Amino acid sequence: MARAIDPIGIFDSGIGGMTVAKAIKELLPKENIVYFGDTAHLPYGDKSTAAIQAYSVKIADILIKEKCKVILIACNSASAAAYELVKEYVGSRTKVLNVIDPVINYARERYQNTTIGLIGTKQTVNSNVYKKKMDHLANNLELKSLATPLFVPMIEEGILDGNISQDIIRGYLTKQELSGIQSLILGCTHYPLIKNQIAEYYKGEVDILDSSVIVAEALKGYLEFHMLQNKQDGPKYRFLVSDYTRSFEELTRLFFGEKVELQKYPLWE
Numbered sequence: 001m002a003r004a005i006d007p008i009g010i011f012d013s014g015i016g017g018m019t020v021a022k023a024i025k026e027l028l029p030k031e032n033i034v035y036f037g038d039t040a041h042l043p044y045g046d047k048s049t050a051a052i053q054a055y056s057v058k059i060a061d062i063l064i065k066e067k068c069k070v071i072l073i074a075c076n077s078a079s080a081a082a083y084e085l086v087k088e089y090v091g092s093r094t095k096v097l098n099v100i101d102p103v104i105n106y107a108r109e110r111y112q113n114t115t116i117g118l119i120g121t122k123q124t125v126n127s128n129v130y131k132k133k134m135d136h137l138a139n140n141l142e143l144k145s146l147a148t149p150l151f152v153p154m155i156e157e158g159i160l161d162g163n164i165s166q167d168i169i170r171g172y173l174t175k176q177e178l179s180g181i182q183s184l185i186l187g188c189t190h191y192p193l194i195k196n197q198i199a200e201y202y203k204g205e206v207d208i209l210d211s212s213v214i215v216a217e218a219l220k221g222y223l224e225f226h227m228l229q230n231k232q233d234g235p236k237y238r239f240l241v242s243d244y245t246r247s248f249e250e251l252t253r254l255f256f257g258e259k260v261e262l263q264k265y266p267l268w269e
């Protein structure tokens, strides 16, 4: 039985999911959080569906052991590849959420007869999960998508502004695959960090949908509905990783907004 004081379990292929953890911390400042970054296996964006499923199930086990009241798959690639399987595997032990459904619900409530763009990793885009889910809506939404794999290493190197990033952003966004869109889903943990640069490129003509914020709102709604919002002050955060390096720890500053200590998960080899 889930309790309000139990932590929210968040997992990602690495440190990028901390953009989602940050949005959750800002919206739900009393919630305890256990974060798991599978730094030994990143990036997930180029991995096979089977590999991502195997890693995700193993991580779900860890978060169940941590008594998480909900497991949020913060990684878009893992949400696309492994959500259904993880949900089935976890069963009634805890609730599993992903970062795709809240964005689909958001689009359903706001858009009709329009063209929506999606950018993400190869895994996310090639899975066609967004398209399948959108086709189920009665809103007549057309989805145009493009894998933008250079964004992840670019952002991790801290190349957010200046000529190099502008050229890469423009190079992708001018592609035919994204022509005529009226809104754009940032379908990757890393992209909130270049949200302003992307918005600047479109000069206000395209709505930019930041999934980290939309997902945090959806999580809040879920906790409220099930009366699982933590009321106690002094939230605890723990950040577990499958492989520790100092540079991963440095990256937390970029993605979480402050440097936090990473703990190597002992049972992960």
Ligand code: DGL
Residues within 6 Å of the ligand: 012, 013, 014, 016, 017, 042, 043, 044, 045, 046, 074, 075, 076, 077, 078, 120, 121, 124, 152, 187, 188, 189, 190
């Ligand atoms: N976390 C991944 C995602 O949101 C991006 C990084 C990776 O490929 O592992 O799709």
